[in-house]
Amino acid sequence: MTTAPNTAAPTLIGSVQRALRLLEAVGAHRDGAPAKQLAREAGLPLPTAYHLLRTLTYEGYLRRENGVFLLGAAAERLVGERSPQMCRSRMTEPLERWRDAIGAPVYCAVYREGEIELVAVADDPATPAVTEWASFRETGHAHAFGQCLLSQLDEKAREDHLDRHPVRPLTPYSVKDRAEFLDRLRSLRRLEPVIERQEYALGTVCAAIPITAGFTVAAMAISVPLEQEDRLLPAVEQLRGEVANLLRSFVFSISI
Structure with a gap:
């Protein structure tokens, strides 16, 4: 037959x-x-x-x-609110896979109830994450995933956030004041990576990409040592592709 x-x-x-x-x-x-x-x-x-x-x-x-x-x-x-513990559990496996594939620590952050929240991070001794020496929640103007999240807010929400968490330089490379920071955000093109060079931590450069998933304001980021800065853009583009594949995998359950 x-x-x-x-x-x-x-x-x-x-x-x-x-x-x-x-x-x-x-x-x-x-x-x-x-x-x-x-x-x-x-x-x-x-x-x-x-x-x-x-x-x-x-x-x-x-x-x-x-x-x-x-x-x-x-x-x-697919991207709705969960407890921090559930979010970390759900994200651990893909973040660790991307960390190993890219060779850099990977961060996942969301903007929830008016605050920046680092949901999960994957690193290891060979690719350590940036140490949170100043509260990520309060210094969104200085690190890549914070800048990326704030760039996705409307003007009113952005101004409200900066009223509660004022812009202040953390390193000699940080933005100096609120006006400079807002000008930078307005200059960003939609969906382009947000690059931060030694603005939060000396010796480290970071890049973040916005995640378009319903009404959730989210971002993924990576960091590399300053001496490896030439890896940053290729690595973040690789991360963008990995994230896109993950989001698509959720939708394969649709029967058409």
Whole structure:
């Protein structure tokens, strides 16, 4: 008996890829976006986009309100609030894997209830993390993941944070005052890595990338010794690819 070739896998993979592009497009719009705009940004024909949007909405990954699509409860649960212990447990394995692959300590941070929170960090004796000599929560203007988180806030939330945690130089390389720091944040382009050179700790350079996942403000970061600064940008781009693969893996459970 001849077994018919399995042709389902390529179709499924293509559908998942298209669905992921739509999810990424929706995630880039905090207030939602209409189907035509999402189709254009995802590079999909409108009928295909409509079909996938309906499927993602049915599965709970999207919701439709007033003619626009927003991330739904199922997507929010992937990155929703957890206790610090649960977040650390959930993140330990991928962070350790990325640490070993990149050869640098890896940090995960979120902005929650008006404060910067370092959720998890993976390091080892060969690639030690930066020592928290001044509270990460209070010195977001000086370290890469703090700058990355604050860059994702709106002006009102950013000003409120800086009212509570004023800008102050920590090293000779730190920003000098609030105006200089705000100018730097405004100059950042969306989704580009945030680079910090010896602003929090002398002898260390860091880079952070924003994580687009629903309404959660999050960032991933790495640090390397100053003498290895030429590794920083390639390493953070490698981290970006690893994070993207992890986020995509969650969505492979969608049946299309």
